[in-house]
């Protein structure tokens with residue numbers, strides 16, 4: 001078959017014919033396409049604000065951001081006063097992750113990024129931040145006897161969630177139009193991942209992923225998979241994925257985690273969307289939550 005008739009056949013199926021060299025012109029990434037570029041590095045000068053606490057968080061209340069604020073709130077709830085933090089809002093829709101100050105903290109230009117002013121240490125990648133904060137505070141939520149399993153599930157989440165966010169979430173919710181092929185492909189994978197969690201939690205009717213102990217595994221996995229099955233993730237995705245029927249143990253676990261006071265507080269931080277009493281654009285003090293909490 002000649003190339004010409006091959007292309008004609010592809011065109012008749014509405015198929016993308018690969019150019020020899022890809023160029024950005026004409027590429028449509030949907031909702032976030034305005035900020036997408038194939039290059040890294042700072043795009044503009046922008047200093048980051050600084051608060052009074054030892055830990056300075058620059059983030060947004062997305063699942064990756066919320067992992068860190070939940071851990072910080074859990075540490076404070078557990079009495080670790082040194083975990084006090086200032087959380088500043090980084091508007092990724094407006095490209096603030098490409099400001100020079102942010103890029104100095106995270107060359108990958110993605111929230112969350114954390115500065116530990118006591119050691120002048122920068123931290124990026126939410127999984128790395130969780131681990132470093134836990135280690136800094138005496139391995140809280142990652143005790144030595146569970147360390148191996150906590151790391152297994154933490155790295156599972158870091159590897160799995162891009163299929164949920166960048167794969168399923170993108171094509172199910174954000175893409176400019178619905179395409180059956182990628183939706184089928186990523187739905188299959190997310191259902192498989194939910195089944196992994198279902199089997200883990202069903203074994204001995206576990207309260208938390210590793211049993212009775214609440215760990216970094218729950219803190220990392222809940223904001224992605226817990227909110228998804230509770231219907232707080234992509235619109236109606238809990239129904240689309242048949243969560244209640246097929247993943248009852250994941251739903252049970254998610255409901256339990258969602259009720260923890262630190263999870264309620266951590267889930268509000270750096271959020272400018274959702275119910276008004278669930279939004280706390282910046283957090284600088286424990287009392288910042290009071291008004292929201294009084295409306296729950």
Ligand SMILES: N[C@@H](CCC(=O)N[C@@H](CS)C(=O)NCC(=O)O)C(=O)O
Nearest residue numbers: 062064092109110111112125126127
């Ligand atoms: N693997 C990273 C992913 C971080 C990430 O994807 N952050 C998103 C928001 S959830 C972001 O900042 N996107 C902005 C962009 O892509 O320009 C982590 O876990 O920290």
